[in-house]
Amino acid sequence: MDEVLDTGANHLLAALPDAELRRWLPLLERVDLPLGHVLYESGVTLHHVYFPTTAIVSLLYVLENGASAEIAVVGNEGIVGISLFMGGGSTPNRAVVQSAGTGFRLPAEALKAEFNRAGPVLHLLLRYTQALITQMAQTAVCNRHHSLDQQLCRWLLLSLDRLTGDEIVMTQELISNMLGVRREGVTEAALHLQAAGVIRYARGHITVLDRQKLELRSCECYAVVKKEYDRLLPDEFAK
Structure with a gap:
């Protein structure tokens, strides 16, 4: 099967309107994401974004002494590399594959060009980012109080x-x-x-x-995060 045919395995790609998805199809590359593989390091400029399909990626903050803690997970519901379209270009956290699988990657310039069109992709990515920020905030609360x-x-x-x-x-x-x-x-x-x-x-x-x-x-933290994802993201994200 042509690899582009299973882009629907990532719910964010599945939620894209046909016109936008067609622009990305020639540029999307299927990639293997082995356990422990680092997609990007802290402070490094990102050249691709990743759309996991069967893999799960952990976003970690690593301290100077090497200790780390997870701030969020990204799987088939989303995208790894939001700093590209948020304007930062890099981020102080590290992205590591926590569960091996596959995904797609897209060149940074293609994503930024689509985002700057200020069309459906912009609104979809901003809603996803709000849901991801909720997960990060709830993780911090959970780690402190539960x-x-x-x-x-x-x-x-x-x-x-x-x-x-x-x-x-x-x-x-x-x-x-x-x-x-x-x-x-x-x-x-x-x-x-x-x-x-x-x-x-x-x-x-x-x-x-x-x-x-x-x-x-x-604790209530899981339900809070799931409710926010369900509220902000379209039906294609529903389990």
Whole structure:
């Protein structure tokens, strides 16, 4: 199958009007996004934006001592590289693939040219950006005020929404880097969920057994973020 035919696997691309999508099709490139691959580093000028299809990308802030914490996740609902059309050109965070898969990339100039047309793409990208900012703000609140168990539940739910199945491949080290906590804390929280029959956890594989229980054990932060995405983005984004 021609790679351009599955652009609908990214909901943001699927939401584009036909005329705008046709302008992008010759420029969109299908790319593999392996686990741990860095799409951009802090302060580096971006040359492409990425539209994940089956991969999930984590936006991380990395401190001078090497410690890091996740500020947002982007999957098949969105785009990686919003600083390009927001006018900054670069950003102080790092984008790392947290769940391997595929996606599309588009040259920076093509995106900026479409954004500057001030048409449907501009309005769509600004609504997406508002939803992403909500996720970032809610993540900060969650990390400050809620338990590690609740944070892990929120993180698992956000990841599940961006995957087609119920299994997440993720090492303890990566999860601890995302949440900004020690590996021992992640292990303890995961074992709590496993003992409650919510997940099965072994060798870097997390399988969600009961999503309803997972949502009940999560704090309100997941619901706030999901409600904002559903409110701001078109029907193509609905699960």
